[in-house]
Amino acid sequence: GRAPQGDAERLDMPDWLWPRLLAGLKEKAAPVAAALQQRAPVHLRVNLGKAGRARAMASLRDDGVECVAHPAADTALEVVSGQRRIRQSGAYLSGMVELQDAASQAVVAGLPLRDGMAVLDYCAGGGGKALAMAARARIVLHAHDAAPERMRDLPGRAERAGVPVVCLDGEALAAHAPFDLVLCDVPCSGSGAWRRAPDGKWRLSAARLDELAGIQAAILDRAAGLVAPAGSLAYVTCSLLEEENSGRIAAFLKEHPGWVCTSQRTWTPLDRTDGFFAALLTREGAAI
Structure with missing residues (x-):
């Protein structure tokens, strides 16, 4: 076959990054x-606390937004026309x-949420996943971000x-x-x-990827200390790179004997979603 550099150029991918993408995604990489x-x-999440998927689709249609159900999650809609009217x-x-994004919804749908749980979104940002979790169970929801702004x-989003x-x-x-x-x-x-920020792949460097690995390891380390003895730790990225995904989980398990990974799942743009990775971790002997 062609040299990786040839593929990198054809696929508009930085030369240093293409072998890493290939290592993780293998035949799916190209x-x-x-x-x-x-x-x-464009995807929408239906707030199950307010409506089912069919009712939401009908309401959107009345306002000129046409959607179809997306298979990734029972809350997911894909907008086919009227995006500007949303x-x-x-x-x-x-x-x-x-x-x-539908994969982001699928991540939340796969979490072991039950009524009455105390739940922390440790890297909450704008709170999309926090709100999605609260719509799936009557949880006691907490949100934190290293940059509170x-x-x-x-x-405001939570109130709405x-x-x-x-x-x-x-x-x-x-x-x-x-x-x-x-x-x-x-x-x-x-x-x-x-796809949403194409310049991101040209801004990323190997040094920045190493820096992110350190941040990810530190977050997992701190978060593990906040989990109840029988609780769960969920690790999520919007990355396609193995070193940020299954590689990060393997490193965590090596450094934290007593923890086990009970599930891992990857989504790629081939699923008509963004690329996502999710892993669920518990202490050995803890029942989910």
Whole structure:
């Protein structure tokens, strides 16, 4: 076959990055890289606390937004026309739907959420996954971010969705711990979303990837200490790179005897979603 450099050029991928993508995705690497050159689909999450999928689709249709059900999650819709009308639609303004990638929804759908659980979204950002978790079970929801300003829109979004949320700074975390579930949607290369930000692959460097690996390891380490003895730790990236995904989990397990990985799942643009990775971790002997 052709040299990797030839493939990298053809697939609009930096030379240093292509072998890493190939190592993790193998035969899917070239189709995924080609898909990253296409426009990303627009997905909505139906807020199950307010409506089912059929009702949300009908409401959106009335406002000129046509959707189809997306198979990744029972809450997921793919918008086929009327994208520019979403934010003015009754369904959006009333909190019936939110903009969220279908794989991101699938990640939340796979979490072991139960009524009454104390749940922490450790890297909450704008709170998309936090709100999605709260829509699936009557949880006691807490949100934290190392940069609290990233959460500035969360209280307003939560109010619109009808979801109570406690936003915590670093010092307050220990007082509210332990949690039954801690979700770590960690800073990463963002390679799974490069359709939305194509310059990201040219801005990323090997040094930055190493720096991110250190950040990811530190987050997992801190978050593990906040999990209740029988609780779960969820690790999520929007990355397609093995070293940020299964490689990071393998490194964590090596450094933390007593923890086990109970599930791992990867999504790529071939699933008509962004690229995502999710792993669920528990202590040995803990029942999910």
